[in-house]
Amino acid sequence: MSASKVKNYNVCVFCGSKLGNNKKFINVASKLGEELSKKNYTIIYGGGTLGLMGALANGVLKDNGKLISIIPSSLKNNNILSTKPWKTIYTKDFIERKKLMIKKASIFIVLPGGFGTLDELFEVISLNQLKVINKKIILIDVDNFWNPLQKLLKVIYKEGFLYNLENSNIIFKKSVNKTIKFIEQNI
Numbered sequence: 001m002s003a004s005k006v007k008n009y010n011v012c013v014f015c016g017s018k019l020g021n022n023k024k025f026i027n028v029a030s031k032l033g034e035e036l037s038k039k040n041y042t043i044i045y046g047g048g049t050l051g052l053m054g055a056l057a058n059g060v061l062k063d064n065g066k067l068i069s070i071i072p073s074s075l076k077n078n079n080i081l082s083t084k085p086w087k088t089i090y091t092k093d094f095i096e097r098k099k100l101m102i103k104k105a106s107i108f109i110v111l112p113g114g115f116g117t118l119d120e121l122f123e124v125i126s127l128n129q130l131k132v133i134n135k136k137i138i139l140i141d142v143d144n145f146w147n148p149l150q151k152l153l154k155v156i157y158k159e160g161f162l163y164n165l166e167n168s169n170i171i172f173k174k175s176v177n178k179t180i181k182f183i184e185q186n187i
Contacts, residue, residue: 014109015112017051019052034063037062037064042068047075065086107136137170140173
């Protein structure tokens with residue numbers, strides 16, 4: 001089924017509030033926003049204008065895409081929030097924000113990021129492992145950023161700390177185009 005025929009397909013993107021040291025991260029975040037917007041998906045993200053979050057938002061908004069910002073109320077008066085989202089939802093705190101992002105998402109895409117991004121990623125992996133949710137998680141492996149995680153997951157499994165990797169729904173893709181193709185094939 002094509003994306004245009006799917007109503008309310010929400011893509012939640014977790015990514016850094018910093019730019020990182022590799023310009024490719026910025027380009028991929030911006031391109032991801034543009035391509036998801038072209039497919040008429042609704043993009044859910046953390047609401048920031050800084051870092052990869054800002055690049056993603058700019059990509060989505062370039063052609064007036066549908067962007068939902070989910071933001072803890074404590075950040076409401078900061079100058080780091082997008083002023084042009086399609087919809088803004090304020091939450092009590094970061095925990096409620098993450099719960100709402102997970103609930104609203106049809107699928108997750110993870111770009112490079114720091115502790116916040118890893119926290120969001122591992123929450124979704126854990127919920128999939130426990131069969132609380134069954135939602136795909138695509139990690140876009142820009143310049144092998146996620147290689148150490150791939151190795152760590154294999155070690156954790158080999159050492160007997162995972163039931164299996166399949167329930168985790170983790171998919172690694174090397175590009176935005178391969179990510180979009182995967183989504184289109186799995187809607």
